[in-house]
Amino acid sequence: MKLRKKKFLGMFLLVIFFVSFLILQLNFAQQVTQEEQEEKVQVKADQDKIIPSPQNIKESTGIYVFVAWMWIAILVLIYILSLKIREVDRLLKLRFLSTEKK
Amino acid sequence: MKTGIQSWLDERFGLSNITKFLKEKTVPQHKHSIWYYTGSAILLFFTIQVITGFMLVFYYKPTLEGANESVARIMTEIPLGWIIRSVHSWSASFMIAFVFIHLLSTWLTKSYRNPRELTWMSGVFLLAVSLAFGFTGYLLPWDDLSLSATKVGTDIPRSIPLVGAWVTKLLRGGEDVTGDTLTRFFGFHVSILPVFIFILLAVHIYLIQKQGMSLPLALESKKEEVKEIPFWPNFVYRETIVWLLLLGALFSLAIFFPPSLDKAAELMAPAPEGIKPEWYFLFLFQTLKIFPAKIFFLTGDTFAVLLMLLVGILFFFLPLIDNKPAERKGRIITIIALVLIVYAVVMTIWSLL
DSSP: OHHHHHHHHHHHHHHHHHHHHHHHHHHHHHHOOHHHHHHHHHHHHHOSOBOOOOSSHHHHHHHHHHHHHHHHHHHHHHHHHHHHHHHHHHHHHTTSSOOSOO | OOOHHHHHHHHHHOHHHHHHHHHHOEEEESTTGGGHHHHHHHHHHHHHHHHHHHHHHTTOOOSTTTHHHHHHHHHHTSTTHHHHHHHHHHHHHHHHHHHHHHHHHHHHHTTTSTTOHHHHHHHHHHHHHHHHHHHHHHHTTOBHHHHHHHHHHHHGGGGSTTTHHHHHHHHHTSSSOOHHHHHHHHHIIIIIHHHHHHHHHHHHHHHHHHHOOOOOHHHHHHTOOOEEEEIIIIIHHHHHHHHHHHHHHHHHHHHHSOOOBOOBOOTTSOOOSSOOOOGGGHHHHHHHHHSOSEETTEEHHHHHHHHHHHHHHHHHTHHHHSSOTTSHHHHHHHHHHHHHHHHHHHHHHHHHO
16 A cells, blocks of 8 residues: 555656646747747847847746756655665565576 | 556567566676666667757758758747757767766776677777767857867868878768758768667667676676676666656756857858867867877878777777786776776866866
8 A cells, every 4th residue: 555655656746747847838838929039039130149048037937946846856756766676675685576587 | 467458569569578578687786786877877868869859850950041040049939949959968968978987887897708799899889879979960050169160070080091081071071061061960960870879779788688787807706696686676766766866967957057059150251269079079189189290200180090090999899809807918908998087087178278
């Protein structure tokens, strides 16, 4: 039961991780309005070098939220995996898992 | 309990043989086990390269007029375009760094010894193809720096006696770097090199599965029994942790340090100051710079290029040269490996100063 719960939590976090990435992408897509595009073309013509960075505060906040969320998800997944490793290593020690060639 | 779809697929593809193989596969567990994770890290970055490459190719235009403009469009107009380009660029660096680490760890642990000679040789080919990917990809944004670096890079083979001029012409698609070179490099980058890398990867992975994971020489000579863990699930769980950490590092770097883009290159414009290739070519670049104009009866460039070719050939045939790794010759080859690592690091730092 405990194992199933952890598995569910792991899958849930993975799904949230990818869904948040997709939402972020949709959000970006909506932000690129005609006006902003014209502005960007003007900026591009004015400068020689393009240094990519968030275009506005909304985009910038979105990126910080995404990075923070990504690292939290990674740390939680690593914690769950470390528990799983401990468990499968214990099973190996108890000979429930085998390394012998059949 | 198999579902209907699983049985249907199994009847046609024989998937149960693969799952049986993965269930029975084991991985040695010892103090050098960390090196086993570098191979799968390369596969991770290669997969990211393929996915982001597909995304970029939808918008990239490999023409003299359109190349720089299309990259600028990807970076400024396409939603998340700058992150995709940045991930592609950073992932390439990560992949090549891990290819170097993977090969050097194989060298230092002498894992290329009998019967794994062909695994090493296919690995050296994979390094060459990875570097070729980096070299051809560097020109694609078509800015001042990439054009000048490609001019320098494609001029290097010219120093090879007899075939040099022909190789340079083949790479450039003419006497000089032009729009034809750009189209040619794009062709190499998205169609010719991928075919090579897929074939080489298939051979390399097949050989690893056939021979099994190698033990470091020092451990094997002790003749003690080494602990093994099942590939599934014990090793895969550990590997997933490494993948998650690498993905986190890749996305963080790609978001906070994205590569910039200079203005479109002009073919007739003088070369800008401070031309430098990508970091993985810096030690070769610096080596070429330090050679004197004339050595014996050869020009400095020809001497340096021939020397590099010789080192490359020796590197490829290393398992055959180092055929007695446990003896004195093997120890000398290990020292040479360490000296070469220090040399490459020093030259890279020197080039950056």
